[in-house]
Amino acid sequence: MPAAKELLDLDKAWRLTHxxxxxKRIWTRMLEIHxxxxxxxxxxxxxxxxxxxxxGLHNVPDKAVYNWxxxxxxxxxxxxxxxxxxxxxx
Numbered sequence: 184m185p186a187a188k189e190l191l192d193l194d195k196a197w198r199l200t201h202x203x204x205x206x207k208r209i210w211t212r213m214l215e216i217h218x219x220x221x222x223x224x225x226x227x228x229x230x231x232x233x234x235x236x237x238x239g240l241h242n243v244p245d246k247a248v249y250n251w252x253x254x255x256x257x258x259x260x261x262x263x264x265x266x267x268x269x270x271x272x273x
Contacts, residue, residue, distance in 0.1 A: 186219070186220050187220075190217075196209055197209040197210065234257065237267075239267050240265055240266075241268060242265045242266055243260070244260050
């Protein structure tokens, strides 16, 4: 499996480099490989997802689900609508 071997090589290179541009190039290539190949099949979805929330952060759901389906991560709960209470202790 050439693509799997390339992923291993890229992972090693990513961990060893300290150059941000090189890390980005390697990460982009890794994402391309994952986009084109399927190495895993998600079999678990809609399970409870624990979330730690700071006091004073409002509009966060009491319960949330975790799912590998695109767009189904915590972002479906619209974190852009969360807000901080200015009176909350910092």
